[in-house]
Amino acid sequence: MNGKLHSGSGAFSSDDMRAEILNPFVHKLELDNTYDKIKTAIFTVILLPFRVIVICYLIVTAWLLACIGLHGLSEEDLRRAPMTGWRRSLKPLICFIGKMSYLAGGMAIIIRGRQASRKEAPILVVAPHSSFLDSCIVYATRMSSVIVRKESMDNYVGKLINYTQPVYVWRDDPNSRQNTIKEIIERATSKEDWPQVLIFPEGTCTNRSCLITFKPGGFYPGVPVQPVTIRYPNARDTVTWTWEGPGALKLLWLTLTQVHSSCEIEFLPVYYPSEEEKRDPKLYARNVRDVMAKALGVPVLDYTYDDCRLIARAKHLGIPGAAAAREVSEIRTQLGLDRSQAELRLAAEGVPERCRWVSAEELAARLGVEPDARLHRLHQIFLQRSSGLVYLPDYLLCAMFLSLQHAPLSEVLSYAFKLYDPSRCGRLTPAQFEEVATRCLALCQEDAHNTFRQADTDDKGHLTYDEFISYAQKRAEFSFLFASDTAHHKPKNQ
Template identity: 55%
Template structure:
């Protein structure tokens, strides 16, 4: 049954273009057959595969250890491996390729891999999984760009070192520029360095599109070979995105499949023209367009910053965190990014008295956006999950205001308290405070109620935001919260990044 919004708009009748979110992946065993098969193969097949895989990883580590014997880190960075060490590197790649064979991967190759003389740099996309390393071992162990911390990983750190990677160190403010210089030096060197394999998207997606390519691979201005990777399986057990199954769940489900398909397509080498050599971003866009055409997927200007945005929203438990990337894109289409409409609303008297249930007509009127715009309709639909024709406008306001770059956690808490303040006078009753705290500080309802009772020392039945701050400043559990609140603005301006209270770089290359 079609549910109408006020004004005669329905979900079924709304002819809106689908807005892709490349950072979300859903994976569940839906049928009884899949569940029974997975249970049986977990007992029968999984232990065998894990045992053999561990054996080959250890053998690969031994070869890598031998190949690196007597070499210092400095020597490893100064010149490429040659002679017997280079031969051992290829043998190690073959051994590690066996890991994927034992894991049940059927590999299909199309096109022809170029050599370093033809293309010093290889750009692989879409990047969606740690399984993408199958391309690296097939190619014989090219150098990769990796986080410096990976060098310390048990077993795999030695294997990665053997590829002579370009490391990026997060605690070194000059690391990014040094890495770019290293990529340029190797790509343009007369020495026989391995090809440099780069995932230009810089993070994992669900392969529904190609997001913005970072320019690192394109700074040298040398010919690049684009490489496309696909996983044409009925059940997608490899995609590891910002919102979705954990790495362990994916590994378990992948190893309990009878087999998994992977296709690697080597596209013709792309030689940049003079304009592309001068403009790395143009070079990146043009290579992305070629790869998107080969893959049959759209290009969308999502970026690493969007990943950070969604991570911050998720860690703070902001409403509809996985959808906030889509929300921001729609707001940009509607011109809301520049008008500060939402921020003005919470500081004015024009906001509705009860924003917990508003219709589509009220929604577009409050935001001053056209009711017949597909983007307006899509924006409302994101929050109307039950197709009721009504949404909680407070959740919308908190979501879009909570992820702004100039807002630290304390700012977001103040905004939440203002949004959920049913009294209109800055006095938060239990229910108001719980909603504000749970959706900004990632507290459970029980913990939020406990804090309310402790902060309401005079038993007034309400607290103010200042009551909470005075209480929280004396508690060790909130020390990091106030530390980030005081420093975050400065750091975000210096780094150009959005940082959350528990910032991490999971799934980022």
């Protein structure tokens, strides 16, 4: 596939592949049967050690070559000019060793299509981004310059990353975005022979069920880009690394104990932007995403990195339905609940004892919406399997968290005190406070119990919102409750 693609041809509307609501940040992976468990156990003993030894040897070899190639160069030197001479000639060798490390782990890297030259496409746009194993794209593209967080350089692979002459991102720097875009533009439009810039425009990992919103940073230069897709066509998905799912070590273990796995990298035709797209990077990004989604056969959804942060915070705090927070938010918008006062009214009034467990039809009636497929999906997310019903306070707490996500968490907490008190007085017993604390304060039951005892200074056996806030204001570990933007702050004990 070495043809050219112009923005006027092959246009693909996201509506054409709009599917039912997906959650791209969840991945479930379990060994389902006895055969898989026995096979994995055997390969863990006889295959895993050998593979780990070989991979470590290859990585250390590549790292030593990178150290040699970087000797005498400062970080400023790497940002000032592209490598030349013998330093550049080491890149093919490092790439070969990198590919061999994947092969040693049982993963074959299959290349389809032709990588365009830097003159044809200064920027490579790669999606979907679903795993730390996607780093194989660096070796497959002859060590293109990656966009990398500066804090990622503080580990042992920092030398290998530096050898790509990366564009750094300081996520805690308020001017980082502008500086990063500026450097991408300079690299992409430079007359010097820089490596191609390689970007993962989604900005975070998904489960490959769709393509989420592309960040426009790599599209600001207005130059042609080459879309590159990554697939893992394996019987068992042991590579997907999302916010909700197996950790990196488990995925690495299960991948290395597979007899064989593969990664398919496909270079699509170069995409040449129209004049309108050059003026509008967001439009350019959307249109390239549509082309890549069509090639992959997946829908596009307007999920962003900020949605990931919201989900991560909700999960950390213990908010009910945290893993599906983005999906809940979208359904609420579709049902008009984000604009109505139904949820706010219910949360402010509290939920009486007789109405705390609801069916889908009862939930629809309480929220004042039709019991259609969207409402049933909402009900399914919060469904308690043992009863087949939804615990209404849990849903309303999630709704308040989403509605007030940019307000101090203390405001959400004020509703929680009402929601989890069946008498609706906002006066919680120790057991009720534990419910609240484990759902929106990131406390375990033991810590919640101890917190209640300390906050209940008069030993009344109950605690009001005002009493707890008075206590929390004096405790550093609860300072996160009063941050002005909960979507961008983390608890100090995280």
